[in-house]
Amino acid sequence: MSDRTLMCGNEAIAEAAIRHGLDAYFGYPITPQNEIAAHMSRRMPEEGRVFLQSESELAAINMVFGAAATGDLAMTTSSSPGVSLMQEGLSYLAGADLPAVIVNVMRGGPGLGNIAPAQGDYFQAVRGGGHGDYRTPTLAPASVQEMADAVPIAFDIAWRYRTPVMIIADGILGQMMEPLVLPEMSGRRRERPLWALTGAEGRQRRIVRSLYLGDGELERVVRERFARYAEIERTEVRAETRGIPDAEVVCVAYGICARIVRAACARARTEGIRAGWIRPITLWPFPADAIRGASGKGRVFLAVEMSMGQMVDDVRLSLLGRAPVRLLGRPGGGIPTEDEVLREIRAASDAARAGKAGEP
């Protein structure tokens, strides 16, 4: 019997990870995600697993690297400034083909910014904030239930494709409480993969590395990795859509913004405006096909995000000029209100009906 309970999003992520069989959690305090480490510090030792508060986010991500190299399920969580510090480690995880899950409960930026909810780290997550040629599969939950649900999906992708995976949420999703059903406690012990470092007893030694100095060697390694990325793009795209078939205005939003957009679209419908929405659940791979598929004649797209226009670039790239794209972006911890989104939907509808939708 699964238990229905009430939790904040941060605790939901933590408990879902424990139930999924997390072996080790490493983290450094930063608002607004401190509930995760607090939960882990109590629950992980209860389960006989490793919890460690690191001296920095740099150390935390490298502890994750160490745990992943021995074939253990490892996770770290942080918020924007801390995730910036982890980018070195993300690049090394990608370069060494190590699976791990990194959670960013985003706050306002750049710099120290503020501690209000934001989505300004979209580029950092989906374009790869670390150096080098790599991709990071990125999940964007939109409810406390989805915070919990994202964890096993993230670990499955990480282990199937041997890659770090990010879950990006925002301060609202981290802090707000909603009822949810947690997954069952999993029977934990897995076979250690053939690349895991366990000591070379009775076998040839193994190496985990990201340095390839031989002529053409690194190019081959990166191409092999991108073949896995192509497979991720084919099979791991996730999105939710509603009201698309007859839509004149197609909203695109992820995370908490998608909840606001959903409510605004419902109100627009009561006013006779045919508004629909697409909610990317994976930000990379981005649901480009769903967006392109919604680009009927005369339609206008409206991207809504808590940043000055980051996801909107992926909407435009998905459409390749097939439809005009408008943006409602709020930076610095500003949260679009339902009224604000509704006004933009009305304006987009007016433009669509006038046939003057603006620049594609």
Add this chain to the structure above:
Amino acid sequence: MKIVCQRPPVLFDASTHYCPGCGHGIAHRLVAEAIGDLGLRGKTIGIAPVGCAVLAYFYFDIDMVEVAHGRAPAVATAMKRLHPDKIIFSYQGDGDLASIGAAEILHAAQRGEPFTVIFVNNAVFGMTGGQMAPTTMDAQVTATTPLGRKHKEHGHPLRVAELLATLPGTGYVERCSLHSVAQVRRAARAVRHAFERQAQGADGLSLVELLSPCPTYWRMSPVDAMKWIETDMTKMYPLGRLKG
């Protein structure tokens, strides 16, 4: 015929990429002998640094991981916490451990993580072309101290072993040198002890600092480099057991 000297089985039969007269070859041998003699090969995981020894995994016949510059103690912490039965060691140069990785080694030591650190101090960044390290000697000429290291401009040489020995979390700290046969034998005992006490489950971090020659970037002959360790480096970095 009696074999009086042979390659330790934990080292591959490979030519290293190290410069003539470099100390890493000796240090590698000491580590390999300790692991082999103590019968730890099958449960040891080594961590290679960024620096001249980044390719150490091509020479050791053990499981190894190459990690980001200076972060080996964080990686080792996770491995040892998850697998207390394994023997975890980091092999780090002075740029890696004392400069960019100063925070990671300090905090691993203050937490008392019971893994082994082999800290190779050659007073210079070797791989990148002989720049100043925190351990660079007073007045030492490097690629980035062309007029010699001066306190006012470049700070003082950093005595890592002394610093870490003050922490309750370190269980064993010793500084040795590779500049003579007698010193190498002493270093061999220290390296062995640093692995042995981990294998026995002793508390605290075990760290052996090895003063090691870099003739290439000291601009000396290998023989003069060995002499310079004895005449100059050991004054700044006195040899001996600091703790444990």
